[in-house]
Amino acid sequence: MLYADLGTRGAERPPTTEELLGELLRMLGIPGDQLPAHRIGLTALLRTELVRQGERRGAVLVVLDNASDDTPLAACLPPEGTHRLLVTSRMPLEAPGTAALRLAPLSAEDARTVLGSPGTVPDAELDEVARLCGRLPLALSVAAARLREDQEAGAGLLLAALRTESARLAELGLEAAFDVSYHALPPADARLFRLLGLHPGTFLDAASAAALSGRPESETGPALRRLRRSHLLEPGDAHGRVRFHDLTRLYARERLADEPEPERRAALDRFLTHCAQRVAGADDEWLGQERRMLASAVDAAVDAGLYERVEPLAAPLAGFLVRQARIVEALRLLREMVIAAQWRGDLVREADLFLAMGRQYAALDDDERSWVCLRVYDRFQTRRGGDRHLRP
Secondary structure, three states: OEEEEOOOOOOOOOOOHHHHHHHHHHHOOOOHHHOOOOHHHHHHHHHHHHHHHHHHHOOOEEEEEEEOOOOOHHHHOOOOOOOEEEEEEOOOOOOOOOOOOOOOOOOHHHHHHHHOOOOOOOHHHHHHHHHHOOOOHHHHHHHHHHHHHOHHHOOHHHHHHHOOHHHHHHHHOOHHHHHHHHHOOOHHHHHHHHHHOOOOOOEEOHHHHHHHHOOOHHHHHHHHHHHHHOOOOEEOOOOOOEEOOHHHHHHHHHHHHHOOHHHHHHHHHHHHHHHHHHHOOOOHHHHHHHHHHHHHHHHHHHHOOOHHHHHHHHHHHHHHHHHOOOHHHHHHHHHHHHHHHHHHOOHHHHHHHHHHHHHHHHHOOOHHHHHHHHHHHHHHHHHOOOOOOOOO
16 A cells, blocks of 8 residues: 555645655655656656556555645546556545545444444443544544553543543644645635634624625635535535534634734624514524524624623523423523623613513512512612612
């Protein structure tokens, strides 16, 4: 087998055709000082040597790992007959005489097989390792090596590292593989990809991408398709939306560091405004489908200090959650709306929100919290000079 890794080199550029052919020929035992100087001669010599190798020892598998669209596949194709060329890439490649096979994440059973299942590691822990690896073969291979190294400790040390999102990619050594796809993107697509890391939901559509990037929807739709072809996004649903793999989402969030903080904040603000426009007048079916994404968007608004975006998002969603008897979820939103009201200095709204919280705690038979909220509301009423006081 002849193997060349084209994606994890220290060089800033991929090898030229001449460099790659020379490397393969040296693997076949041709001294460097005997290599032709030009591509045509190198190509001819490679094919000649492969024929000789086939006559002496049998078939040769040529593996080009982490190839890019600049990789000279045609020059590396073995002569017809015995030998084979296998190319791995995170982007679509086209070359005459080749067939493409898209590899999806492994099944849970196959992932456990790759991990190897040392007897000291419970199946539940192996399954968690596989899940945190996204069941990607490369990540699973790294994890399997770690498990073999730490047999006495079991999976504890590895799981402790993988459970920390900020350390997961480094632990699995995946940045270099994702870098191949990311750095091949046009600048506008690379910017869109990293800004998509701000999206809190599962599915991504052109309208949300337009809001995040500030680009027209007519541009972001094709850009999402290009990101999908580069395997940085995956097919999403029947509506044409796309989604992140768990590990590429982490990578996009890491790449957010390439975007200036004011740009990140402006992108999030545009996205929250877009969500508020979608929520206004939305029916219960849509709110039910998107409730987790919208709740996460409210969290993001509070975390970023974009308090003016909280109420337009949270109020319709909280009303829906109360109608659906999802009281715990509604109370979380009501608490965040209180924070936003306090930031605005809106005492009237803050009082009304404590009243609403008191009623919802009462619906949960949580009399203690209900009492506290209604007492706060009562104090607000007293400060306003009103003569109406609620008594729990």
